[in-house]
């Protein structure tokens with residue numbers, strides 16, 4: 001499977017949570033510049049101040065890059081990753097600051113020819129979702145936009161981690177969280193289908 005980059009220069013939008021679930025779902029190794037709080041199946045950490053990806057960590061297969069940094073730092077890291085990853089995923093909150101960071105990064109990635117998907121994440125009302133969706137649609141017509149509502153699944157993953165994730169499919173009484181997990185997996189598959197479609201169109 002081709003590698004994926006996930007980040008937003010506005011922190012706290014859900015990069016690590018989504019990387020964690022993607023890594024578990026597709027068996028991807030996490031490459032990050034911030035030691036993650038979550039128990040990834042495999043993780044390699046490089047310096048949080050680096051504005052280049054170490055050459056030995058440029059992997060075009062089976063890696064998920066969960067990187068943190070300012071706009072300038074992430075744009076520089078994107079330059080390195082553009083020829084390596086198949087897709088750039090930007091999780092965003094619905095506030096104006098997060099959306100503005102999202103638009104900057106998406107424009108930079110698209111100028112490099114990289115397919116971009118945005119996940120409007122952790123929203124709580126349909127109104128917030130719809131306002132964010134409309135402003136992103138106007139500013140980034142080439143981008144595919146997905147959404148993920150606030151879910152208690154993420155808190156559960158933070159505390160119980162991979163051991164729970166691996167057995168949840170067999171647990172009774174966790175149907176609601178399992179449904180959410182299925183919906184998230186479906187969203188990941190749709191994001192990857194979008195990548196393939198946009199590459200076929202080139």
Ligand SMILES: Nc1ncnc2c1ncn2[C@@H]1O[C@H](COP(=O)(O)OP(=O)(O)OP(=O)(O)O)[C@@H](O)[C@H]1O
Pocket residue numbers: 010011012013014015016017018034068121122123148149150151152154155158
């Ligand atoms: N859809 C969601 N529903 C509920 N909680 C969420 C959701 N997405 C993220 N969170 C929570 O928001 C917090 C920040 O998420 P996360 O650490 O994944 O973001 P990040 O972008 O990696 O942040 P950082 O900038 O610190 O690296 C976490 O506590 C996470 O559990």
Ligand SMILES: [Mg+2]
Pocket residue numbers: 015016017034068
């Ligand atoms: Mg993070």
